[in-house]
Amino acid sequence: MSTQFEAFKNKVEHCLCAPGDGVYTVNTAKERKAALRNKLYGQTENVDNLWRESLDELPNSPHKAVMLGISSDCGGGILRGANWGPLFVRSALIDQQPQCHSFDLGDVRVIPHLLHDKYLNDATISNCQKALYGNEDNDYYVSPLSITEDVCDSFYATFKDKGIFGIGGDHSISYPLTKAYLKAKREQGRRTAIIHFDAHTDLLVERLGIDLCFGSWCTHILEFLPAPHHLIQFGIRSSGKPKAHWESTFGVKQHWAHEIIERGAAAVAADAIAQLKADNVDEVYVSFDIDALDAEFASATGTPEHNGLTPQHALDILSAIADEFPITGADMMEIAPFTDSSLVGQSSSETTLREGAKISAFLISAMNK
Numbered sequence: 001m002s003t004q005f006e007a008f009k010n011k012v013e014h015c016l017c018a019p020g021d022g023v024y025t026v027n028t029a030k031e032r033k034a035a036l037r038n039k040l041y042g043q044t045e046n047v048d049n050l051w052r053e054s055l056d057e058l059p060n061s062p063h064k065a066v067m068l069g070i071s072s073d074c075g076g077g078i079l080r081g082a083n084w085g086p087l088f089v090r091s092a093l094i095d096q097q098p099q100c101h102s103f104d105l106g107d108v109r110v111i112p113h114l115l116h117d118k119y120l121n122d123a124t125i126s127n128c129q130k131a132l133y134g135n136e137d138n139d140y141y142v143s144p145l146s147i148t149e150d151v152c153d154s155f156y157a158t159f160k161d162k163g164i165f166g167i168g169g170d171h172s173i174s175y176p177l178t179k180a181y182l183k184a185k186r187e188q189g190r191r192t193a194i195i196h197f198d199a200h201t202d203l204l205v206e207r208l209g210i211d212l213c214f215g216s217w218c219t220h221i222l223e224f225l226p227a228p229h230h231l232i233q234f235g236i237r238s239s240g241k242p243k244a245h246w247e248s249t250f251g252v253k254q255h256w257a258h259e260i261i262e263r264g265a266a267a268v269a270a271d272a273i274a275q276l277k278a279d280n281v282d283e284v285y286v287s288f289d290i291d292a293l294d295a296e297f298a299s300a301t302g303t304p305e306h307n308g309l310t311p312q313h314a315l316d317i318l319s320a321i322a323d324e325f326p327i328t329g330a331d332m333m334e335i336a337p338f339t340d341s342s343l344v345g346q347s348s349s350e351t352t353l354r355e356g357a358k359i360s361a362f363l364i365s366a367m368n369k
Helices: 003-015 030-041 047-060 082-096 122-133 144-158 171-187 219-224 243-250 257-263 265-278 311-324 346-367
Strands: 065-070 103-108 163-168 192-197 231-236 253-256 283-289 327-333
Touching (some): 003 047, 003 103, 003 144, 030 082, 047 103, 065 082, 065 144, 082 327, 144 163, 144 171, 163 171, 171 192, 171 283, 171 327, 192 311, 231 243, 231 257, 231 265, 253 265, 265 311, 283 311
Parallel strands (some): 065 163, 192 231, 192 283, 231 253, 283 327
16 A cells, blocks of 8 residues: 555544444434445444445545545535435435445544634634544544545545545535545646536625635635636526626526526537537536425425426436546535425435435446546
C-alpha cells in the first residue's frame, strides 16, 4: 500500500463510519440499520471492524464509483428528514437495483447541529473534536460540510480514476462534493460542467444570513467552474424570479420544467449536449435533487413541487448526456423517507425511494463505464 493511500485510509477511519451509521442514534431505526448491515456484511455484529478491513480493497476495486453517505440536513430549512437518505437509499439500491455496484466508503460522522466549521469558534471545534475523535491530539474537521470536502480532496488526490457518488442529506452537501470534484479536475486540466436537476435554482447568495445552505450552494461553486454557464440546470419551476433573472445575473444555463415537458426531453438534451460540445467539456458531474421530479413521484422530500419532471424525462436527458460525455461524479440529494407531505402515508416514501434508487443506479452505472 502506498503512503498516500495509508494517509487517506487513516483519515477515513477517523472521519467516517460504517455505511448507514451516519445518523447518530441510540435506538431509532435500529432495525433498519441492522437490516442494512445484514445486506452489506451478512451479520450485524463486528461491523465496524469489517468496514475498516474493507477499506484495504479500495485501490483494487473494479468499480470507479465510490459511494459516500452524508447524513446531514442541517443545511435544509423547510421539512427536515433528509439525514436518513443514505441509509434508506442504500437499502433501496440493494433490494431494487441489484445490478448496480459501487465501492462503499461509508458515511461521514455527523454532529447533527453543525453545518460548516467556519461558523464555529475554537472552543466549540475543540469540544466537538473530543466528541468525535476522542482525546487524541488531531486537527480533523467536525462539521459535515467541512469533513466531506476534506475527505473528498484526499480521495481525488489518491484516486484520479475514480469518482464519488454522494448520498444526502440536504442539498448543501453538494457544495463540498462538487467543490472537491471541480478543484481536482481543474488540477488535472479537465474541462468540467455541473448538470443540476432541481425544482429550485439554489442560487441565493445567502439565506437568513447563512451563505452555505440548500438554497445557495450553486452560487458558491460557480467560481470553480471553467465558466458560470457550465452549470446547466434542469427542472426549475419554483422560483420567485423569472429564468432571465437567473441566467443574466449569474451566467448559468437553465432548462425549466415546462420547457422540457412542452418540447420533450430529447430536444432539450440535444441543446445541452450542443452547448457542452461547444464549450469543449471533457466530463460532467450530475447533482440530482429528488424534487426535480413531480411531487407525484417524489413527495418524501423537504420541498416537493408539482408540475415537475417524470422519472423518464430525467433518465432520457441523463442517458443522452451519458452517451456523449463521461459522468465522473454524481450525487442524489433531499430524499427524506420519514417525510410525507402528500398525506398518503407509506407509499409516498416507497415511491420516492424507488424513483431515487432508479436514477441513482443509472448514475452509478454511468460512472463505472
